[in-house]
Amino acid sequence: MATEKIRVIIVDDIAETRENIRKLLQFENDVDVIGVARTGREGLDLAKETKPDVILMDINMPDMDGITATELITKSVPFAKIVILSVQSDPNYMRRAMLAGARDFLTKPPSVDELTSAIRSAGVKAREERAKTSQGFSQQVPGGPGSSPIAAPAVSLGKVIVVYSPKGGVGCTTIAVNLAVSLHNDETQVVLVDGNLQFGDVAVFLNEQSKNSVVDLAPRADELDPEVVNGVLISHGSSGVKVLAAPFRPEYAENVTGEQFAKLLRYLRRMFSYIIVDTSSALTDVTLGGIDASDVIILVTTQDIPAIKNARLFLDVADALGIEKKRILFVMNRYDRRIGITAEKVSENFKHEIVATLPLDERIVVPSVNRGLPFMVNNKSQPIARGILALTEVVRQRLSQVEDQAEKPVSTRIAKK
Numbered sequence: 262m263a264t265e266k267i268r269v270i271i272v273d274d275i276a277e278t279r280e281n282i283r284k285l286l287q288f289e290n291d292v293d294v295i296g297v298a299r300t301g302r303e304g305l306d307l308a309k310e311t312k313p314d315v316i317l318m319d320i321n322m323p324d325m326d327g328i329t330a331t332e333l334i335t336k337s338v339p340f341a342k343i344v345i346l347s348v349q350s351d352p353n354y355m356r357r358a359m360l361a362g363a364r365d366f367l368t369k370p371p372s373v374d375e376l377t378s379a380i381r382s383a384g385v386k387a388r389e390e391r392a393k394t395s396q397g398f399s400q401q402v403p404g405g406p407g408s409s410p411i412a413a414p415a416v417s418l419g420k421v422i423v424v425y426s427p428k429g430g431v432g433c434t435t436i437a438v439n440l441a442v443s444l445h446n447d448e449t450q451v452v453l454v455d456g457n458l459q460f461g462d463v464a465v466f467l468n469e470q471s472k473n474s475v476v477d478l479a480p481r482a483d484e485l486d487p488e489v490v491n492g493v494l495i496s497h498g499s500s501g502v503k504v505l506a507a508p509f510r511p512e513y514a515e516n517v518t519g520e521q522f523a524k525l526l527r528y529l530r531r532m533f534s535y536i537i538v539d540t541s542s543a544l545t546d547v548t549l550g551g552i553d554a555s556d557v558i559i560l561v562t563t564q565d566i567p568a569i570k571n572a573r574l575f576l577d578v579a580d581a582l583g584i585e586k587k588r589i590l591f592v593m594n595r596y597d598r599r600i601g602i603t604a605e606k607v608s609e610n611f612k613h614e615i616v617a618t619l620p621l622d623e624r625i626v627v628p629s630v631n632r633g634l635p636f637m638v639n640n641k642s643q644p645i646a647r648g649i650l651a652l653t654e655v656v657r658q659r660l661s662q663v664e665d666q667a668e669k670p671v672s673t674r675i676a677k678k
């Protein structure tokens with residue numbers, strides 16, 4: 262594997278400055294700008310979230326200046342190295358920056374060479390310190406000291422879970438919504454994304470309305486920042502799950518490509534522990550983009566023959582696309598033991614285990630959908646809820662077993678013909 266890129270964030274209140282720096286760095290193969298922030302406080306939050314190697318920090322900014330932010334970041338993300346960029350080349354400023362814990366000080370506008378050499382030197386230092394502090398819980402790096410590039414331990418990016426069925430009406434949205442509620446807590450925040458751009462109904466299932474949608478973010482997938490994203494998400498009152506709704510009208514869906522959608526999902530991994538994506542049953546470009554960006558796919562079927570036939574077709578397609586079998590969690594919804602097509606039989610026949618069955622329960626599910634209140638909020642002891650809890654456990658466990666999909670280049674995952 263090639264040396265890991267130096268992960269950089271830019272903190273500056275002026276959009277033009279952020280853009281200029283990003284442009285200067287875009288041709289540097291060893292540097293990756295992973296995020297931008299507009300104020301010291303945003304920079305602090307972003308640094309905690311993304312744990313970058315290097316932070317390029319402005320001094321004069323609203324709400325928290327760069328010196329204070331530097332002090333705080335040095336405490337909470339100690340290995341991240343801060344390079345101050347300031348219009349003032351005043352030695353007094355420089356001393357204050359150094360005292361606050363900055364590693365370097367450049368005057369604006371920096372030349373490419375100044376900038377890249379400051380980043381590289383800070384990057385090496387960050388890697389060394391990160392490797393030291395993570396000893397004991399990160400993997401061992403083979404090779405002698407100093408001889409091999411230091412592999413940075415995995416930053417805790419979120420996981421993308423796509424809920425899909427090649428047959429409509431089998432319960433994808435029901436499962437996506439309730440799984441989101443089940444996985445969400447203060448430590449592991451969840452965003453639920455409606456990937457059914459034409460006829461998505463996630464917001465309806467949650468009794469929420471949103472002016473903004475996937476269409477407001479996906480086309481800007483290359484220039485997102487947490488503030489923009491948070492401005493578009495809605496917060497579901499009774500569960501705290503964040504929601505990215507489908508557009509208001511079906512024709513707006515055309516504005517989103519699969520690639521943009523995949524990029525958006527990957528971006529959300531920096532802000533959330535779990536990104537749950539509801540999809541349409543048609544294998545559209547956007548659905549494929551979602552699958553492409555996913556760590557695991559929950560494939561939903563019911564006990565009827567058309568649903569089972571289509572699940573079979575999808576498993577064949579997935580195989581042809583090179584999607585590893587263990588990334589697909591096969592689930593049977595609306596399960597009724599009295600019906601002869603049992604989970605065991607289907608598992609055996611498909612050579613793909615059904616990892617969870619969710620019982621048919623119209624008494625709980627239908628009113629919950631109509632009221633827009635997921636049953637996982639207020640009805641956790643029923644068999645259907647216990648099914649979701651069991652699925653939640655399987656998902657957590659499987660996510661720990663599959664290789665991190667974020668690290669793989671897109672082309673090796675889904676080669677669209």
Ligand SMILES: Nc1ncnc2c1ncn2[C@@H]1O[C@H](COP(=O)(O)OP(=O)(O)O)[C@@H](O)[C@H]1O
Binds near residue numbers: 436621627
């Ligand atoms: N386990 C279940 N028991 C009873 N009804 C269910 C169950 N799961 C889903 N439903 C009902 O089936 C309908 C379709 O579910 P939905 O989640 O919208 O499917 P999809 O998103 O796959 O089209 C909904 O009206 C929902 O109330």
Ligand SMILES: [Mg+2]
Binds near residue numbers: 434435457
């Ligand atoms: Mg649906």
